[in-house]
Amino acid sequence: DLSLGERNREECVMQQGLPTQRSADRPFDPPQELLGGQPLTRMTYADGKAGWLATSRSAVRAVLADSRFSARYELLSLPTGMPADGGALPSAMPGDLTGLDAPEHTRYRRLLTGQFTVRRMRQLTDRIEQTVAEHLDAMRRKGPPVDFVAAFARPVPTLTICELLGVPYEERALFEDNAVTLVSTVDPSSDEYAKAITGFGEYVARLVQAKRAAPTDDLLSGLTTSDLDDTELATIAGVLLSAGLATTMHMLTVGALAMTRTPGLVEAMRDNTESTVEELLRYMSIVPFSVRTALEDVTVDGELIKAGETVTLSLHAANRDPAVFDDPDSIVIGRGKGGHVAFGHGIHQCLGQQLARVELQAAFRALATQFPTLSLAVPFESLPGLQDGIVFNPPELPVTWQQA
Ligand code: HEM
Numbered sequence: 042d043l044s045l046g047e048r049n050r051e052e053c054v055m056q057q058g059l060p061t062q063r064s065a066d067r068p069f070d071p072p073q074e075l076l077g078g079q080p081l082t083r084m085t086y087a088d089g090k091a092g093w094l095a096t097s098r099s100a101v102r103a104v105l106a107d108s109r110f111s112a113r114y115e116l117l118s119l120p121t122g123m124p125a126d127g128g129a130l131p132s133a134m135p136g137d138l139t140g141l142d143a144p145e146h147t148r149y150r151r152l153l154t155g156q157f158t159v160r161r162m163r164q165l166t167d168r169i170e171q172t173v174a175e176h177l178d179a180m181r182r183k184g185p186p187v188d189f190v191a192a193f194a195r196p197v198p199t200l201t202i203c204e205l206l207g208v209p210y211e212e213r214a215l216f217e218d219n220a221v222t223l224v225s226t227v228d229p230s231s232d233e234y235a236k237a238i239t240g241f242g243e244y245v246a247r248l249v250q251a252k253r254a255a256p257t258d259d260l261l262s263g264l265t266t267s268d269l270d271d272t273e274l275a276t277i278a279g280v281l282l283s284a285g286l287a288t289t290m291h292m293l294t295v296g297a298l299a300m301t302r303t304p305g306l307v308e309a310m311r312d313n314t315e316s317t318v319e320e321l322l323r324y325m326s327i328v329p330f331s332v333r334t335a336l337e338d339v340t341v342d343g344e345l346i347k348a349g350e351t352v353t354l355s356l357h358a359a360n361r362d363p364a365v366f367d368d369p370d371s372i373v374i375g376r377g378k379g380g381h382v383a384f385g386h387g388i389h390q391c392l393g394q395q396l397a398r399v400e401l402q403a404a405f406r407a408l409a410t411q412f413p414t415l416s417l418a419v420p421f422e423s424l425p426g427l428q429d430g431i432v433f434n435p436p437e438l439p440v441t442w443q444q445a
Contacts, residue, residue, distance in 0.1 A: 086118035092351040096358035105387035110333035114140040118351040136276030185441035186418035198289035207259025310409035323381035326357035
């Protein structure tokens, strides 16, 4: 109903930031206000400034591919939340490529891309398959019900990042605890969170020293031969952790949940893993939006975006664009690879997407093969956060299965 979509959009202009109310019976769908309207609409940001919301795939891609739009944190208005002091965000630390534009971004991105070699990816793939197998075995030994997040969705990506960065096996526990706190529901202003950040920072700084003294075969060691300094190296480790851990964990969680609720998805995961993972990435859009600010006046889709205005790119809405995807609000197996913007677009497109795909494919193929009767151990309606929040991200997923 287009007219309803339009009316909701008008209200959305009047309210601050992105709408966050989703339908409880369709929790994987974006808020209704994001669907069915113009490609670009006006939106008011948390700092009170006016800007734009882009919801069509073509407008989202156009902005993300255009160097006249900046990703620098200090230029961005935020569609949700605000820095504690109400001011602008601080600019990115050297090494934090997500908040930098070319040419600073280009330098870090090249150095990092150089580390994702075919050989390293092959080694990582072997380790991921091993990690997946070990955790599914442990889950089976423990017996149902288990919390799938604690038993699988959190440790598998955590151990993969350890492997990528070259965290020694015996030091994993130290790193893992802090990493898990940072992606948990712990309040970011709490002492516990502050302790985890500090502990993680200190650990990574020590790790960088150790790799400089005795390089091993991993990403951090590989980067010690570049001209990056210790602070940049530690920042890069932090960026990989924050970008790669919560995302993969979230996708594993909602993917498993979808398997328990979608007829045919178990078989599709088992027999047609690659395209099923792509379809779930599109459908879930667990990184729901990205933001950019215009450095000069730019016209996109006939709308004039003025210098200094921020555009929120709704990746979630773009991935449900009816002009691109038939029956966009259904999981359709075999749509073919690509086409979605779940990993973003342009120069900041996800650096870890190849690794994420390897993790998701290995995990879901094994899960669907070994636990085809996986089901929820609690009523679906009792899962927290069905309706509130920009995307549905259950902190726990109690599951059960028929034992042989
Ligand atoms: C960037 C999604 C997994 C590392 C991005 C962006 C998206 C995204 C949408 C672009 C953000 C923007 O343009 O503002 C995802 C999803 C994942 C995932 C959906 C899993 C399902 C990973 C993993 C890693 C990783 C496993 C690392 C090992 C990064 C980095 C960037 C990034 C470093 C910044 C790239 C740049 O600014 O040039 N990701 N990501 N991501 N991702 Fe991922």
